[in-house]
Every structure is written in C-alpha cells, then in structure tokens.
Amino acid sequence: MSKLTRVELTDLPRKPVGGTEIQRAWARLTATHDAVAGLFTTLNELRAAQDDMRGAISEMHRDQARAAIVFTAAGIDACLRTLLRDALATLLRTDGPAHKAFIKHFRDNRLKELTEATKRAIVDIDPRSALIDLYVEDLTGSSIQGSKDLTRCRTALGLDKEPALDADILKSHQSFFDARHEVVHELDLIDPSGKGTRGRRHRDIALVGAQCDGALHLMRDFIAPTAKAIKQAQAEAVNQA
Template sequence: MASSSSKIIKLELTALGSRPRSCPPEAQGAWNYLVGAHASVSGLFDTLHVLRLKSAEGSDPRGRLSHDQTDQLRAALVFSSSGLDACLRRLLRDALPVLVNGNNDAEGKFKAFVNEQLNGTKAPKHIRSALIDRGPRSRLIESYVDALTGSSLQQVSDLRKVRDALGIAPADIPNAVIEKLGPFFAARNEVAHELDLVEPSGRGTTTRRGRKMADVRDQCDEVLLQVREFVRHSAKLIRQC
C-alpha cells in the first residue's frame, strides 16, 4: 500500500530556461529580478510541500489545506505579483532610453506621451518638435519612465501599456494572452488588499477564501512566464537598435 506521503503532489513552476541570447545589459537587470522571483515562489511551494508531508503523517493527505498551508499559496501570489512589478519597472528604466532612440514604435509612443503632456499649452509646433525629436531629450525620457512606473503594475491594462512603450509588437505578445492574467491580478488583490477575508452574508464570523493549489500554481506560472516574454522581446529589440 502506498504511504500517505506518496500521494502528495509537489507544486512546481515551469523552468525559465536560459537567459535571452546575447542578453544586453539593459535587459540583464530585469532578467535577474525574474530569476529571483521564480526562485522565491518555488521556495514557497517547497515549504508548502514540507508542511503537507508533516501533516499527512498517519492521516489522509487529501483533506483540505490548513490555514498555514493556504497562506503559502497566498504568499506565492503576492511574490509573483511583486516579481512582475519589479521586473517590468527595471526593464522600463533600463531599456526605454535605448528603445526610444532606436525603435520606431517605442519612439512613437514616447512622442505621443510628450504631446499629450503639452496639450493645452501655447508651445508652438517648432518648440514641440525640438523637445521630442532626436537630440538632448534625456530628461523627457526620464519623465516618461516615471509616468509609466509611478504606480504598481497590477492590471491587465498596465501590461499593455508596458508592451507598447517598449515597442513590442502586439503580434508577439497579443492582448488576448495578457488578458488571461486577469484572474491572477484579481486573486493577488484579494490577498494583498483584503487579506483574503470574506464578509459573511448572515450571522457568523468572517472567513477567508479558499485557494486551490493547482489554480495558484498555474496563475503564478503564467505571470512569471509572461514576464519572461517581455524580457526576451525587449532584449531582441535592444540588439536591433
């Protein structure tokens, strides 16, 4: 007869694989953040597995997770979210100055941003052109980066903005793929902003949402792999510059 521990499945993330080919320094920092986030989430899954092994001694391991065990899943969601935020912020700060000056799509988004900031001003057309055309515009690029990273990147729309700003073609990272991360962001916000608490509809104590291991594993995996694609495509565009 199989032991209780043999019935316990360990959660594992998909391996990130090797870093982007000839990874430019402007993408290396973001890649390092991604590797660190992947390792942290994997560590939480390792801890969950140890907790389940200990609790399964002499009992059926197929029961509901304890509060401590479910907290490991909640932490994995938050760590994955923090990894996404840190990676993409670093990518924007390191890569945008190069891409704005060397990629037509990225430059177009930058010019649209500056023109939007100038709307309502009396600056004549030649002054606008002097500000946004090739030349000493590093301070404007810094403002552009600050505008993109001023708040947490925790929505599907935020990821679309980052993709477009970096000049990544929608064909390479489609909207439909980004929108699949919606359930992850919803779960992350329930944990980070509400502690996963659920107000009862009638009498009784406040309870916490349950989390399914397979769902959390898939959500964390999807978001980390998607960040990997942001880094890979950005690295390719930087090399082309």
C-alpha cells in the same frame, strides 16, 4: 506511493541573448522565480508532514500560496520597471515603435498641462533620463494592476506585434492580478467592508501555482523580444551615425 499533488514552478527558459539593458530585469525575474519556488517547496513539505495528506488543506498552507502571489506580483513590478528604465534609453534613440509611443504619451498627457514634475524633468541636467523616469511612473503606477498596465508596457517597449504578448494572452493573466489585489488590499476577506461574513477566500493552491508560473514566464516573454528590439535599435543607430 504518495498521493500528494506537489505545487511547483516550471523552469524558466534560457536567458535571452542581449546586452546590459536586460541584465537587471532578468536578474530580478530569476530571483523572484527562486523565491517563489522556495515558498512552494516549503508548502509541499508542510503538506507532506501531515498525518493524512489527503485531508483538507489548512489555512497555514493557503497562506503559503497567498505569500507566493504577493512575491510573484512584487517580482513582476520590479522586473517590468527595471526593463522599461534600462531598455528605453536605447530604444528611444531611433524612430521606431517605442519612440512613437513615447511621443504620443507625452503629447496626449504630460505636455497638455505641464505639472511641476514635468517642468523639473524638462530642465533636468539629463532631461531624456528624467522624462523616461516620469514615463515609467505613468506606465506602472504604484504597481502593475492587470492586463491594461501590461498592454501599456508592451506598447512602450514597441512590442505590440509580438504573438506571445497579444491582447488575449495578457487578459488571461487578469485573474492573477485580481488575486493579488484581494490578498494585499483585502487580506483575502470575503467581505472586506466588515459587514456580514468575513471568512477567508478559498485559494486553490494548484491554481495559484499555475497562475504564478504563467505570470513569471510572461515576464520572459517581455524580456526576450525587448533584447531583440534593442539589438535592432543599436544597429540602426550605428547606420544613422
């Protein structure tokens, strides 16, 4: 019987019931899940082909795990940006928590000192869409860096009261984002400054698998309550009409 410990993702739950606002975000999530699952399949096959599966895990195998971290992080960036852009247009039609967060952000930040980008958005032919684009840029930056960015996205979507997205849960994923930073920005070198030892960081592939799996399922925890919030916003908009 094989003693190989396989690294695998768990299946995503069923797609949340919702309108067009969550379709693209869900598609990006499932595409990322498929891609990362494929990387882990390749990793398992490479390890199974070793003469001694109980031997040390090679750097080639760890590089597969590093690639999984990068793919997962890129998918999270794409998923959250898309969810924000597609959902906010609907969520901001009513005076709910998402709208309050939107107003607070602009009053506390962009409206205190108008930048050229803000001025262009205000006079755009579709100012609300242009302001939402600026808002998403402010929330996500060049990429999602960790629990603080996740918290801002949660607040922007009006999901602060969601148990699956509470502060402790979001903070528990910080180690994944730290790993992404180390892999992408430091090439996983122990001493990226170039001084002293420059060996590669040890990557526990089972831990990497668990981190990637948890991060992808967290995106589902963003999408599902957003779908419910959208339905509520649409119903309120109809009642107010």
